[in-house]
Amino acid sequence: MLTKCVVYVVYLLFVLSFVDGGLRKRKEDKTKCPKVKAIRNFDIEGMLHNWYVIEYYASSEEALAYRCMRAEFTMSSSDVITMNFTYSFTDDPLNEQLIGNITWIIPNPAEPAHWTHSEDTYEGVYNTFVLDSDYISWALLLHCAEKSKVPRYLSSFIMSREPTLGVNVISYLRDKLPQYDIDLSYMFNMTQTDCNSTDFENIPPSLLINLNRPQMGDRRHPMKHIH
Structure with a gap:
């Protein structure tokens, strides 16, 4: 009987030690970008040209501030990529x-699906990863910016060559994001309808004056962030 009690006590101590060790597990460093597996055998030329942003995530935003976001990727050399976008x-x-717009360089030719941007206007090192793409219809991008002693900034685009994308494809791409600490409850649908620019010349000046309209020039664009 005593032997069984000893065995039980040892087992209980082992379980408690395991649980305590799990509770005291080192917390993830939220100032650093997650370890990312960019797409392998990446065809960078297949990624070029026009895309619609179908879903959008940014770690600093709890509501979707943008609509009608579209992007065009171009290359000026073998290691320089520019994205011009409208929204x-x-x-x-x-x-x-x-x-x-934002311009990246490819720091390592062996990993062409990882791009970096470092400019003061982007507040630190800005990493972009192409997580997956079939090039002809859909693509998934992850952006992560690091700045010393402040939380990292994460954002992600689900993109399509067309204004809409199938539900199954969206689900497939969304499932890839939680491992990179992206909360899918803040992954928002991007409206791609009624996106024509307003014809200001045909709007009466009195209407423009009376509109309660935010100052667009003072607001950041979707690829920038505030720490």
Whole structure:
């Protein structure tokens, strides 16, 4: 009987030690980008040209601020990629189409699906990873910016060559994101309808003055962030 009690006590101590060890597991460093597996055998030329952003995530945003986001990828050399994009703000009653751009370099030719951008306007090192793509219809991008002693900034695009994308494909791509600490409850649908720019010349000046419209020029574009 005593032997059984000893065995039970040893077992109980082992279980408690295991649980305690799990509770005291080192917390993830939220100032660093997650370890990412970019797509293998990446065809960078297949990634070029026009895309619609179908779903959008940014770690600093709890509501979708943008609509009608579209992107065009170009290459000026074998290791320089530029994304020009258009978008408008969801709370802009005039639906003004704005433009932005970001340029990356490929730091390692052996990993062409990993791009980096470092410029003061982007507040630190900005990593972009192509997580997956079939090049002809859909693609999944992850962006992560690091700045010393502050939380990292994560964002992600689910993109399509067409204004819509199948539900099954979206689900397949969304399932890849939680491992990179992306909360899918804040992965928002990007509206791609009624995206034509407003014709300001045909709007009466009195209407423009009376509109309760935010100042677009003072607001950041979707690829920038605030720490």
